[in-house]
Amino acid sequence: MLERRVPMLLRLAMAFALTDRPWLIRADHIDAAIAWVRYATGSAGFVLAGTAGRGESLSRN
Numbered sequence: 001m002l003e004r005r006v007p008m009l010l011r012l013a014m015a016f017a018l019t020d021r022p023w024l025i026r027a028d029h030i031d032a033a034i035a036w037v038r039y040a041t042g043s044a045g046f047v048l049a050g051t052a053g054r055g056e057s058l059s060r061n
Contacts, residue, residue, distance in 0.1 A: 009033045
């Protein structure tokens with residue numbers, strides 16, 4: 001997932017645009033896709049870094 005952020009972001013933006021049924025991908029579709037990719041990347045980093053259960057605080061970008 002981490003190496004494929006840009007292709008995944010574009011696919012998500014397209015999926016969000018398809019659900020709204022416009023002819024173009026708008027900025028709000030890209031913003032929503034960015035939020036999903038950031039969440040997925042942060043979740044993968046959290047799980048793979050082994051920080052679960054250590055009481056470390058999470059920071060938001």
